[in-house]
Amino acid sequence: MQTAIADYLKSKLPGSPDVAVANLRRIPGGASRETWSVDAEWEEDGQSVSRGFIFRRDPDASVLETERDIEFQVMEVARKHGVPVPRMYWLEQGGEWLERPFFVMERIDGCEASPTIVLMDPRFYPVREKIGEQFVEVLARIHSIDADDPELAFLGPVPTLESCAATEIDRWDEILARDALEPQPVLRGALSWMRRNLPPPAQRVVLVHADYRTGNYLCTPEGEIMAMLDWEMAHLGDPLEDVGWACIRPWRWMGNELIGGLMERAEFYRMYTEATGVNVNEQAVRFWEVLGNLKLAVIFVTGGRSFCDGRTHSAMMAFLSRNFARLELEIMDLMEV
Secondary structure, rough: OHHHHHHHHHHOOOOOOOOEEEEEEOOOOOOOOOOEEEEEEEEEEOOOEEEEEEEOOOOOOOOOOHHHHHHHHHHHHHHHOOOOOOEEEEEOOOOOOOOEEEEEEOOOOOOOOHHHHHHHHHHHHHHHHHHHHHHHHHHHHHHHOOOHHHHHHHHOOOOOOOOOOHHHHHHHHHHHHHOOOOOOOOHHHHHHHHHOOOOOOOOEEEOOOOOOOOOOOOEOOOOOEEEEEOOOEEEEOOHHHHHHHHOOOOOOOOOOOOOOEEEEHHHHHHHHHHHEEEEEEOHHHHHHHHHHHHHHHHHHHHHHHHHHHHOOOOOHHHHHHHOOOHHHHHHHHHHHO
C-alpha cells in the first residue's frame, strides 16, 4: 500500500517524480472508513517539501454505507465558511490506485481526538472550559451555513421547517427495515413514538453535521479545536438535531451528566442559544435524543448485517450488532416507558 500511495502522490504532484513515502499507519477508531496516515517528501521548485497526508479509504464493509464524495464536498464547503476542517486535496471514485475509492486530506499534527485523552489527560484539565466554549462556537459556525447556500445543492432538496424530523425518521426507518437481522421491538416502538411526538417545526434549516461530539474533533493541549472530523452523515435539517446528538448518553464520556464530558446541559443550551439565536426547546431535544440513540443502534445493526452477509470478517462488526441493549434502555427512559 505504501508503494501504491507513493505512485499516487507522484501522479498528483507535477514535477515531482521522486516522492518518498514513509511511516504509513492506520489510525484506529471509526468504522465507516479506513483512515491512514503517511509522511511524504518531495522536491518542488528546487525546494524540499515535507507534508503529512490522511487517506480516507472505503472499507470492505462498514457500519453505515455513505458516499465519500458527499463527505469530501461538505468539508470543502464548511472550510470556506470558516469551520475548522482539514484542507481537502483529492477525491478518487475508483479502485485503480488503492483497490477501493478514497479521498486525501491534510494531516493536522499536534492534536488529540481520543475522548480518553482530551477528557482525562491532566494536560487538558486547565483548558476544559475553553474546549467547551469552542465546542459550541464551532457548532454555531456550522449552523450558520444556510441550507439554501447554492454550494450545498449536491445534498438534495431542502426540507421544509415542518418536515425535518419526519425526514430523519423515514431515513432511519428505511435503514432498519433493510438491515435488521431479527425483530427490533424497542427500535420499532421508538419509531412509532417519534411519529406520535414530533417536535415543533425547525426554527431554520441548516447544514447538520450529524455526528457532532467529543471524539470527532482534533484539539491541542492549549484547548484549541483545530478540526472537526467525520462528516459522512452530514445533511440538511434542524440544527437541534446536532444539539440532541451531542447530548446522548454514549457521548457523556465522564460517566456523569456533562455534555461531551465538558459542561452541564443547561450551560450547553445557554451558550448555544447565545451563539446562534436558536432557542433550545427541551421537548425538541428530547425527540432528537430518542432519534440519536435509535440512529446509533441502527448503525450497529448495519455492522451486523455486513458481517452476516460476508462483506466483512471484522469481529468488531459482529460485536457492535449485539451491543446496544444500553441504548434500548436509554430510549425507553426517554420515552418514559
